[in-house]
Amino acid sequence: MTSSLTIAQAAAATGLSVHTLRYYERIGLLDPVERRDNRHRRYTQEDLNWIAFLKKLKATGLPVRAMLRYAELRRDGNTVESVMERKAMLQAHTLSVQQTLAELQENLAVLHHKLALYDTLEQQARMAPAIPAGLPRPASTKERIAP
Known part of the structure; x- marks a missing residue:
């Protein structure tokens, strides 16, 4: 028997919000997630692996449009x-x-x-000798410390 996670559990496991998981499914980054008779989503380990990969693509700067193309090709x-x-x-x-x-x-x-x-x-x-208050510091010191 394969175990599966609710959307709240999948969100906790992936670090994504429930909203983001639904959004990813709606736009096609995720395949339609299996649902139980009560219509609640159930995420499999394969779903979680794919989400982890999508997170790596996003973290490395791949645009969502390219991620969508990749998901399409995967399907x-x-x-x-x-x-x-x-x-x-x-x-x-x-x-x-x-x-x-x-x-x-x-x-x-x-x-x-x-x-x-x-x-x-x-x-x-x-190490420099202290300059009494009110006396200007040498210009060379100011220039060396500035930027």
């Missing part, structure tokens, strides 16, 4: 055309994610460099 089954197009979509998206990661790594390196600079400036400021 077409594992025909040569469907598999090839899904693979091409994932390859293109993978390249995009890799480019984004490279840009983020560059940005992170700049931030680390800037933090190291501020560590040095902070140490220099602690």
